[in-house]
Amino acid sequence: MLKVFSWRKLVFRFDWTLVLGTLVVVFLGLVNLWGSVKDQQYLLFARQLSWVGLGLVLFFVIASIDYRIIARYAYVLYGGGALLLVAVLLAGKMVAGARRWFDLGPSHFQPSEIMKVVVILALGKYLNDTPVLEGRTLRHLAMPVVIVGVPFLLIAAQPDLGTAMMVALIFLSVMITARLRVKTMLGLAALALLAAAPIWEYVLHDYQRSRVLAFINPALDPATAWQPRQAMNAVGSGRFIGKGFLEGNQIRLRNLPALWTDFPFAVWAEEWGFLGCLVMLGAYTFLIMRALRVASEARDRFGAAVCVGAAAIMFWQVTVNIGMVTGVLPVVGVTLPLVSYGGSSILTVLVSLGLVMNVSVRRYAY
């Protein structure tokens, strides 16, 4: 029998450090967005504020529904998410050659973002229902690969290589903590290597290949290498304490495309310097560690998988986003959690943190 908490118990067991960590990152993101849209589009800021508001409400709502109830509907949610991905391919809004969004009048909705959480739920449900004491082999991976493969292919077809790659990394993170045998892990790595060549040849678009090549050798395509170089200039010029709030114009003056979505960290680094970067990186580290801590204390496989997944969403997105801004990874259009502009991205991260909170609240429940 499932026990539904009383509100008093819920508040009493609330993980306030997680809430505080979340609010700190959200606050840093809003401060940064305000600096980025200065003189330009306050409407963007207002929209972001409303997404944050909605996200926080969802955070608390999701935290209060027992996650075991959510687990029951994991496959239904997965089916719904997959259908949305098909629908967006057929009827989504075409922006810059990609069909990733549903046009909701004043705003857009990107189903692939939400799919990250849904994939975690479905994986958690599957792992939970099929405990393997002696460790998982490649044979045990068949179903999880199907679970992640369908959304991966649908997202890659949009094309949105960044998000597809994120889904794959989240999957790997969850699976690594799921008692994969070492031999199986090596097998997976070999498979990934084998798949690399055909993916490079047939899946990647020209612009994606040129980004990777420009990353390896900027002289090959100065136009493509220009964006990351500008971002790096901005980061470096922030020096130790930064140029100050609203004083960093390096990025804004150059009118980089996707400034609010892909390069907000460059703005942050320019205005707040190395110290500011450490603060932001520290806040992320705290949130991720907190999620992993909850995962290790979870009372069941589902709860652990969901928390590891939520931590993986943040970890990989932060790594890839900051990596590309600092010139250590190629530009692939991945958002910075809770900082980048965009409703779908904000909601995804807050929903996943709501799930972590849910598991955290119930870790002593049974």
Place this chain on the structure above:
Amino acid sequence: MEIAGQNAELPEIRRRTRLFALLVLLVFGGLAARLFYLQVLEGDAFYRVTADSVIRTEVLPAVRGELRDRRGRVLATTRPSYNVQVVPSRLEEVTYRQLLGYLADHDEELPDWETFRERVAERLDRPFVLATDVSRETMSQLETSLESRGVSVMTEARRHYPHGPLAAHTLGYLNEVSAEEVRTLKEEGYRPGDLVGRTGIEKQWEPYLRGRKGFRKYVVPRRGVDPADIRIEDLVEGPTQVDSVPGEHLVLTIDLDVQKLVERALAAQRAAAAVVVEVDTGRILAMVSRPGFDPNVMSGRLSAEAAGRLFNDPFRPLRDRTLSDTFNPGSTFKVISALTALEDGILTTEDRTKCNRFVQVGRRRFHCTKAHSVVNLMQAVLQSCNVYFYELGMHPGIMDRLARHATEFGLGVPSGLGINGEQAGFVPSEQWHREREAALNAQAVGPQGFMIGHALNTAIGEGATRVTPTQMALVYAAIAKDGTLWLPQIIERIESADGKVLEEFPPRVRRQLTVRPETLALLRKALVGVVNDPKGTAYRARSPRVLVAGKTGTAQVGTSRGRAGELPPLYARLDHAWFAGFAPADAPKIAFAVLVEHGGHGGDVAAPVASQIAERYMDLVAEREHAETAASDPKPSLVGRAGPSAKVP
């Protein structure tokens, strides 16, 4: 949820989660190290490259190519123009009033202070061009007294037509691209404020004339940054400087002197057109459409009043009558009718008709200008006897024969000059009349199908036939040139800005007409008679110095047509006067068509103009030959002969 059996997994999950945490710490540590390297170790270097510097882009405008006449004389060029620009937010009322004082003599209407503030209310920080093309004196006065108070003088390139209204329709004019056009032409490099050809050659040859703009990006360093530390290449995507490419020059076939003499010959007419073609090449030497306009005014900032005057003028000065309007050819068409009769074996030169001033067809009388008595074909052309051609018009199938020959002469299709929306004109056929009847009957308008009267009217150049003066000049050039119909040409060659010939356009034959030489010889003889035989309709316009050949035409004007109501009533009722021909008749050099709108009789009004053109043209040729002879064979002067170094052979 069933949890039994899986708790055994949890310790292993905890262990692996800790490993994942370790990975997070390692990766984030790596990122922090990278940030430390960029921001702390290399921070100063990055700061120097970027330190609050502002990148400015200076557009390097392209100089528009010139239009020149065939002897290289400039017909359209570019000159600097001084515009007064103000920044409204920095401009005080007292300065503005002072500025108005300085610009008191300026042509443009300038708003008072209140109107000005209203106009700029929403863009106070953006520079506003208040007056264009101010004089040098005004410019220097402003620069010395008002420059520091929000007023500046900007230099811009302005299109200049040194001969004012001369050949205005043919050359065309420019004006600014609209906001809508900027959106559609952005790819081609047009930006707000750019000029674009609107009519004439300026429009048609825009891609050649405009050149390509360039740009230069530069850094304005601030806060004491040493410019030597800044590499513009680090801040800018792509090239930092691209030089502008000047437009190409177009050398026209127009001869400035001929153009001037034709303009003078037409100066007394209120609405008229004339086209002069070189018989040996089909090149256009002059094209005049009256009334005209000054493209310098059209290319500037046109005041509402001036625009109103131009657009509402019932004589339509912006309309190019040489190409964009079509008219009944009147009797100038009779050469085609005569040619049809001879070529198709319908009549011989011996066939005669008695002209009693009209022919009766059914209940309708078709009139002639007078009773010509008995006339043969030669006399009929010479005296422009309608009755003779009415008789021709009664032959079965004549409509289609006329249409075939007229089309072969290039009527009913655009001549190919391609400027100013050149009209094709129209050549009717029996089939067309029948189809028109069907269409009109469908609208219950009444029977209008092909009737014999249509053929009669067509044979004398009335009815549905429509031509442009350019087409008629080419028809007569073909008659003069033994049946060679040229593709008319107005661009002779394209030259680069540094004078290199990029492309030359040799004369091109459109077709060799399938007319027997004897027919053309006979027609030419008749056309000489029109002007030089005492019975000829243009006899009064004959020239004692040049043997002119041609045909008069008096095209009837429908009373209910078009703008008749706007024109002076007496004027509007007059017929259009035509004369088309060539000169000198014995060795033709030029062919021409002159049309005087509502001028009356062709022989009285258009023929004297044509004769004058022919005379002055031959004078010009003689002058030039004389000058060339003098230049190539200079006679030794007395001084030269007496000079110490002079050697007399």
